[in-house]
Amino acid sequence: MRGMALPWVLLLVAPAVLAEPAPSAEAEVERMARALGTLEYSGVFVLAHDGRLEAMQVTRRIGAVGPHDRMIALTGDRRELERSGSALRCTTPEGVIAVDAEGLGGWPPKIPAGLGRARAHYQFKIIGAERIAGYDATVVEALPQDADRYGYRFWIERNTGMLVGSMLIDAARRAVNQMMFTQLSMREQVAAAEAAVRAQELDQQQPIAAPEGWVIGALPAGFNLVAISPADARARHLVYSDGLASVSVYIEPGEPLLLGPARRGSSHAYGAAIDGYRVVTVGELPAATIQRIALSVRRNPE
């Protein structure tokens, strides 16, 4: 009798054993990072911030030289951003601003295969499922372990991993901004993804040497140097990231162009003058963190 019962028990538990485990919250965020870097998409989304609603249209195409992105504000002043390869161009009512990101990276995207150091500084959790712009999405929350960075809530499309909605959360668990697609179409650019994507653990990269002559003392835990302008560049542009958030530190000789704080939506900047150099930090981090990083930049006495 006992011998007959065992096969039945195995039959009952087998489906549970053989079934694929539900994806973890971290795995969902990794899918999201990969989708943002490799998908082609076109859509309209709304952004709620500072008590206002903005609508924007975005298009991304991926070519041999990298992404071709276009984002247009559909409400308020006519503002438009266009990226082709490493060239960025922003058109505003005040004029046109152009930069070239060549030499610092950005393409191909450094998609973290395991979220690297982010796991140690954020608590990831799947909190539910919702429908956004007609797509079923998994809702993932990533809350920081400290007040030096923002928390996030991501709405991740089930099939492609595309980010269809997001929320930035401050230390008091209040929404700093919210974004949600109202219309979205996507296409997986397989050829470009295979040719261009370098998925790698951020903490397994060859370590990038800190810039000679400078020390940045107040970086939040988990922020490592992930990109740096060429050593012969007169102006240094350093990029630090914890896997989810990133901050740029600019160190340039000359009189300061910005003294004190400035912001652009949820992105903050701080300018300081240090030993004849102008230091500017920019990132989507709390204003206090951005300010602290800028004021901690010091000439290396060695």
Place this chain on the structure above:
Amino acid sequence: MKDPTTPELISALMDGELPQDQARFALRRLAADPDAAALLARWHIARSVLKRERFVVPTAGFADAVMRVVFNEARPRSARPAWIKPVAGAAIAAGVALVALLAVVPPPSSAPDGVVVGPAVPALAAPTGLTTGDFRPRLAPRPVSSTTLSPLPPGQADIERYFLAHSGQATGFARGGFVPYVNIVATPVQPEPAVVPAEGGSR
């Protein structure tokens, strides 16, 4: 043949379906019947409104002139080409409408040419000074800082360039793709009050 009722007669007149002699007879009958003339006028005005046509309020002498042209009594029938009949029918309908309007709408003081344009069909409301910004919901008032905000710094283009360059780099990380562009496009650079650090300037 049964005599047509007044509404049937008016309908045929308005559609230009009556032969000339019958149309002439109908006009005389309408002229003697103010109620019928008023009905014709109301139908004509209603049709003009539905078609969004401007209608002309003529002076008294204008209707007579139209009638003379429409009926064209001096022209021999044999000389008229075949297409004249439907055209004449339509002209009669127009003339009938003018006569009817005279009966119910007193002509305003006339211009030298004898025709005064009446009130235009209502057009779309004139544009106001409202903009889409007035309808954007103010979900919550931005708190007024008790400290004085620093004025916008000089060299704003250079500052914008810092934000733009950072967004270009940030697209290559986990929250990449279009996400770093959002703040660039959504908002201009704004001044902010300095944050007093809780402890010194560096760790």
